Amino acid sequence: MTLNDIQVRMRAVLEYRDLRSLPRWKRPLIGALRIAWGIGREVTEGQLTLRAMSLVYTTLLSMVPLLALSFSVLKAFGAHNQLEPLLLSLLEPLGPQGVEVAENVIGFVDNMRVGVLGFIGLIFLIYTVIALVQKIESAFNYTWRINGTRGLAQRFSNYLSVILVGPVLVVSALGITASIMATSVMQQAMEVQLLGEAVQLAGRMVPYLLIMGAFMFVYVFVPNTRVKLLPALVGAVVAGLLWQSTGWIFAAMMAGSTRYAAIYSSFAIMIMLLIWIYLSWLILLIGANVAFFVQYPEYMLVRRGQVQLSSALKERLALRVMKSIGTRFHEGRGPTPLDDLAHELDMPVEAVERVTDALRKAGLLVTAGQDPVSFVPGRDTGQITLKACLDAVRGADSTVPGPRGEDESVDTLMEALDRALGERLEGVTLAALVERQGK
Known part of the structure; x- marks a missing residue:
């Protein structure tokens, strides 16, 4: 078997359309691949x-x-002494140089007196x-x-919540853990060999769990979406494991830092710090991509910026969308979220959103909620014709005018096609399509 044959087989497995038809044990494996x-595609494209x-x-x-x-x-809560250990744990892969960097940064922080900065200085500090x-x-x-961003007021309040509440939560978690470990009950339990080893293992896992918890907090609250x-x-578990394993590798590399010091002299520490910060942010963004693909598996095989719909697919998708929303509405299950439509149709949200926008502009759909974005039929399903659904998406996304002048033969042909379609779908409504499914 040649390398080309292996690649063809791999692509056939990865691009298999319907994972739900595979055995249960294969689905997570193919999904992870x-x-x-x-x-890998996002990284090679360079934007990440x-x-x-x-x-x-x-x-x-x-x-x-x-x-x-x-x-x-933290000083207001009497927990400011926990700041240095947190910074040391983040810079641990740098080895002895990490301790030096942490001490210098803490020294800068001690020298920066927030109380004497003045109004302009405080505003600049918060802005930074x-x-x-x-x-x-x-x-x-x-x-x-x-594409959209939060409003200025919402951005300010949300950002300050993350900045001010985040450190308090982390330090509180550390304090609670330390308090639990210091109780007499826990000390007695640790005297039992098997239980004591389990408690020590759990104690060693706490820093990793805190890192994963911090990643999860960022993934939930920072993006401008649900x-x-x-x-x-x-995503947090994957990023946490990557961060820890990368830290081990980086620490091993730093063990031979004398060679780098011989080349870069006193700049070696700064260069290693820059590399570690870069790797940390890259791992955080990779975890965000994992979370995105888990929530929207429809995007796994779609390159960024390549969501294009043919005219035939738009029409087919418009009828499927209207049928799904109409069915849910008739069954009394309320509005249909955009995400649910994308998952049901196994289509990227961006593709479904283009069709729902066209249908909404034609008055065939109405937005019934923004968090999450949901839709209901724009009027009684007995008054929505399938021809109107097709017409709504036929002219959508067109950004240029039609060809110059008139051509009688072409215009006559197109009118005949449109008239034939109208005659074929005459009187066929969305209600009839929904009722046909129930039979």
Whole structure:
């Protein structure tokens, strides 16, 4: 078997249309391979790495202001002494150099007195921190195929919530863990050999669980869309495992840092810090892509920017969308969310959204909710003709006028085709299509 044959077989497996027809044990395996394929495609296209590099630059500008703001918040709770251990754990893969970097950063934070900055200085401090979260949101919105951004007021309140509440939650989790471990009941339990080993193992797992929890928090609250908990959890677990394994590899590489110091001299620490920050952001964005593909598996085999619909597919999709929404409405199950339509039809949300927009502009659908976006029929299903559904999408997405002048033979032919279609569908309504399914 040649390498080309292996590639053909691999693509046939990865691009198999309906995973639901496969045995249960094969579905997660093929799904995981598809996610890996999709992430590899995103990385090779370059945008993921480019955005990670952009976040490195923003991090260097925002690191000290962010820690200073977190320090001020934690100080109000009497937990500011936990800031340095957290920073040390994040920079642990840098080895002894990480300790040096952490001490320098903490020194900068101590020298930055938020209380004496003045109004302008405080505004600039908050703006610098918000700019970092805004850059993260922009990267996540790109991952989730979102074009719109939050309003200014919503952006300000949401960002401050993440910045101010996040450190408190992490430190509170550490404090609760330490308090539980210090109780007499836990100390007595640890004296039992098997139970003590299990408790020690759980204690060693706490930092990793906190990292995964922090990733999950970011995946749920930062993107300007509704991210479900299960996809966010899967993305956080993958990102956490990647982050830890990459940290081990990076620490092993740092063990031979004397060679880099011989080349880069005193710049070696800064270069290694930049590389580690870049890898950390890249891992965070990879986890976001995993969460996206878990929530929207329809995108696994679709390249970014290549969601194109033929005229025939638009018409077919319009009838399927109207039938699905009409059926749900007749059964009394309320509005149909856009995400549910995409999953049911096994189509990218972007493709379904183009059709629903055209149907909505024609008055055949009405938006019944924004979180999530949901639809109901625009009028009684007995008054919506299938011909009107087809007409709504036929002229959609056209950005140029028709050809110049008139051609009687072509115009006559097109009118005849349209008239024949109208005669064939005369009197056939959405209600009839829905009733036909129930028979």
